[in-house]
Amino acid sequence: MATLEECLNEAERVVRKPSFLKKQGLANEVPYRIFAYPAEKEHIVREWIKHMQARNLKAIDGFKLLVFDLYDIVIDLLEQEGFLQQCFGFEKEKGMDYLVNLIGELLQLDRDISYLVQYIDKRTPKDMDAVIFLTGIGKCYPFLRSHKVLNNLHQVLDNKPVVLFYPGSYTGVSLALFAEIDDGNYYRAFPLIDKECH
Numbered sequence: 001m002a003t004l005e006e007c008l009n010e011a012e013r014v015v016r017k018p019s020f021l022k023k024q025g026l027a028n029e030v031p032y033r034i035f036a037y038p039a040e041k042e043h044i045v046r047e048w049i050k051h052m053q054a055r056n057l058k059a060i061d062g063f064k065l066l067v068f069d070l071y072d073i074v075i076d077l078l079e080q081e082g083f084l085q086q087c088f089g090f091e092k093e094k095g096m097d098y099l100v101n102l103i104g105e106l107l108q109l110d111r112d113i114s115y116l117v118q119y120i121d122k123r124t125p126k127d128m129d130a131v132i133f134l135t136g137i138g139k140c141y142p143f144l145r146s147h148k149v150l151n152n153l154h155q156v157l158d159n160k161p162v163v164l165f166y167p168g169s170y171t172g173v174s175l176a177l178f179a180e181i182d183d184g185n186y187y188r189a190f191p192l193i194d195k196e197c198h
Contacts, residue, residue, distance in 0.1 A: 004041050007197035008048045011035055011163075014192060015052075020161055021063050021129055031161040032150055033192040039138060039167035039178045049133060049165065063129040068120050070144060071136035074107065077115060081106065096142070103143045114152045116144075121156045131161050138167035138177065146175055147186040154188065163192055 002010075014020055023031040037045055049067060056065040078084040083106065091099045108114045124130060137146045146164060153162065168177040172191060175183035 001198050002195040004037055004044055004197045007035075007037065007193060007195055008045070010193045010195065012052065015131060015161075015163070016061065018062065021131065023161060031158070032154065032189040033161065033163045034166050034170045034175075034186075034189045035163055035192040036166045036168055036170040037197050042138065042167055045165055045167075046135070049135060052133075058128070063131050064125070065133065066124060066130050067133045067135060068123075069136040070116065070134060070149065071139035073116060073119055073136075074103070074140060074143065077106065078103070100143055107144070109144075109148055109152075112152060112155050116149060117152045117156055120153065124157065124160065129160075132157070132163070134162060134164045137164065141177055141181070145183055146177070147184040150186055150189060164189065169196075 035045075053065055053067055056063075058064045075084065078087060083102075087099060087103070090102060104110070107116060120132070124132065134149070137144065137149070146166060150162075150164065166175065166177075168175065168181075168183065169179045170176075170189075170191060174185050177183040
């Protein structure tokens with residue numbers, strides 16, 4: 001068991017290795033990694049990601065760091081479609097299950113190429129080395145499940161390393177959001193580091 005600070009330091013070393021960008025050691029698997037951390041330390045992880053992004057220079061690092069906050073993407077879409085204020089009323093009048101289904105339909109989560117996948121794909125340069133950080137999955141519960149995002153994303157984005165920052169636990173097979181809520185099995189991602197963080 002390592003401290004979160006130790007885990008983040010190791011995560012930075014891993015992400016900056018040339019072998020990470022080249023996806024070496026993954027035996028032709030999709031280059032997806034999960035960095036699991038205690039949900040109560042979300043603020044520390046957010047600050048670390050901001051720090052990484054602020055220091056990223058493609059000329060020095062050899063890659064462009066792209067950060068996508070899934071929650072911000074969902075909220076922006078709801079605002080664009082004029083649904084954000086209505087969502088509060090829908091939850092009150094029709095319940096959370098109705099709202100979850102409604103937002104799922106808007107995001108096209110049952111399609112292979114969902115709105116989130118299109119959004120990320122359009123903003124990821126094809127002609128440049130990039131590392132993608134996905135954040136905000138905890139803020140999206142229960143509207144968005146991480147395994148669904150990753151399953152959809154790998155259909156268009158299988159040549160750039162993706163790191164999902166996950167407030168919970170990941171055994172290498174099973175995801176547990178906030179270390180309590182079963183978030184489904186996901187077999188195609190690897191832990192970013194080989195340590196459990198606390």
